[in-house]
Structures are given as structure tokens and as C-alpha cells.
Amino acid sequence: MRIAELSSRSGTSVPSIKYYLREGLLPPGTPTGRNQADYDDAHLRRLRLIRALVDVGGLSIAAARAVLAAVETPDLPGHHLLGVAHGALDRPHRRDPADPAWKDARSEVMALVRERGWRVSDDSPALDNAADAIAAMRALDQDDLVTLLDTYADAAERIAERELEVVIARRDPARMVEGVVTGTILGEALLTALRRLAEQAASARRLPA
């Protein structure tokens, strides 16, 4: 198909498609003449994945590029791919790892991980992200919010278990790889949206209007 059809079928403007081509997120089509190329269903599929990662997942172009490269690496273990997807979601944070309050928060996260028997790499950025949030709650004298830690961890455990079940049920490795990436990134968008809705419902019921 021509770029115009690729545009209409994917709901992506031609300038955006050209941008993704330039940035190397979308592989080039087969040249059919000067300034013309032919695109196929693989391009359409890739374009949908790019839009999902960037628009719904909120990934930067650089982060999306890293995820797409990992998806294409043959035989990349699912566990490693998860690290790439999580790395793409990581928000680099100006933190001071020598700050005693932050170190305490980091230890609190490590204690939780040990207690629950979670096998997690020591340099996982999510450990630091969790410590950031706890340190910020304590710095703002909102220690009671930190008591929610176990509520969040229970929910996270149940969710991760079910997510893995869905992905493993696919059997086909290529589809499992896709499931890890989209499940991680789109699942986070879905879960946080539902949490906000549940908070609105609970607050409508329990807080004074």
C-alpha cells in the first residue's frame, strides 16, 4: 500500500509516519519509484504498536525505539525484555542516593521485597522509584500514606500473577514477547486509569460533597 493508505488505515498522519521513518521506529518500505515506497501489513502493525507505546504508554521516542529494538531481537529472554519495557517506563529522577532519608526509604523497599520473596535484580530502577515515592511521603509528613505499602504490594502481586498467566497461555514465543511489552505498558495505563475511577467513586461515597 502507499503511504496515504497506510495513513488512513492506521489513523496516523502522513507527517507523523515520515517522522517515525526518519527516527528509525518504522522500517522503510520497498521503494517503487522516486519518492515512493510500498508498505505492507507489517508496517501497519508496527505503526499501531508505535502509537500505543507513545500515545497511550507515554513513552518518549527514544524509549519506544529501545522497546521496539528489543521486541525484534530474536530469542531475547522474556525476563530481559521485561527489563527493557520497565526501563522505558522509568522516569529518571533527580535523587540524592546519599541522603539518609532516601536510603531509609530504599531499605524499606528492600525489606518488603525480601519479606515477600520477590526475586528482583538489585539495580532494578523500580526499586529506586518506589523509594522515591516513600521518601517523598515521609518528607511531606504523610507517614500514614506509607501504611498503604502492603495494600499496594498485595494488589501488585495479584495483578502480576494474572498477567503472567495470560502471557504464558499464549505459548508462541513471539506472541509472548509482544504480550510482555504491551501488557506492561498498556496495562499500567489501564490500571492507573481504573484506580482514578475507583478513587472518584470512593470519594463521592465517603467524602462530603
Added chain:
Amino acid sequence: MRIAELSSRSGTSVPSIKYYLREGLLPPGTPTGRNQADYDDAHLRRLRLIRALVDVGGLSIAAARAVLAAVETPDLPGHHLLGVAHGALDRPHRRDPADPAWKDARSEVMALVRERGWRVSDDSPALDNAADAIAAMRALDQDDLVTLLDTYADAAERIAERELEVVIARRDPARMVEGVVTGTILGEALLTALRRLAEQAASARRLPA
């Protein structure tokens, strides 16, 4: 205190403090001379809140300004404040509300909300965010991921219920308002970090290394 002390006590650089002053996120200190001002504990506290919102919550300066303005509005109902906090977390998304696939996803979210008896405003951005994620999963032929919807909704309900309990237990309205804002924004950062850790643990256990 002088700006240098405010900087060292808050762990925020002087240029950053000056930027927050210029942007109106931090109220000016009491002038004590040419180019000098005195800051107090309220400034220190505010600065910690700004850093939590921007660094940990990932809010833009404009979104942080909206949240801080809402926190300062006396007698703002908690329910409304929650809307402001959720609006600040909302990622504006290029969606086509006329796209039949997106409309189907939006209806699916509304059906879930009705089933669970969640009282939620029809124009809540979180409804659209949830629809975005579901529409993206379906567009990528990952329909099995959508079966996780109830798992996420169950988790969201339990979490929201406990969060509201913590905030309501504070009794003091000003502290409740703070709790809604920080709980919403920092809680999201904490929950998503723990979900990633739980996913890593589940995948280490269940996926081939």
C-alpha cells in the same frame, strides 16, 4: 532563613528555587533588603511538595501550579480536589472519539463502571484514558490482555477503599486535602513501581531464563 539555607534544607538548588519563584509555584519570601528575602518553614514545606509533585509524580510545571492553587483554595471539597489531582496526572492523548473501535472501548469502560456501581462523572478524563488502553490492546490483537480488566478493577477498588480510609482518619480538613493530593499522585508512583517489581518476580519464577 536565607535562600541558601532553604536550598540546603530542601535539597533543591538555588537556581531551581528561583525558577519556582518566577513560575509562581513558590510564594515570594519577605523582603529583607535589595535582592534578599527571608523564607520560613511554610516555604520549606511547599518546596518539598513541589519536588514531590514534579520529580516523583512527574507533573509538568503547569500541572503542579494547578494542583498547588487547588490545595490553597479554602473549603474546596475533597471530591473536587481529587478531580484536579487526577486532571494533573492525565496525559492528553491524540484520540479520535468518532473512531468506532475507540467508541466500543469507551462503552466497555462505561459498562464496567455501571456494573461496579462506581459513581463517576461522565467527563472524567480517566474514562477516556482507560478506553485508550483497551482500544490499543484490541488494535494490537491482544484481546486476551483485556480479560485482565476485572483483575485491575478489583485491585483498584480495594486500593481506593483503603486510601480513603487513611485520608478520612485524619479528620483535619487541611490535612485531608493534602492527603488526597499526595496520596493520589505519590500513590500512583508507588503502586506502579511495586507492580513492576511484582512482575519481575513473577516472570523470574515463571518465564524461562
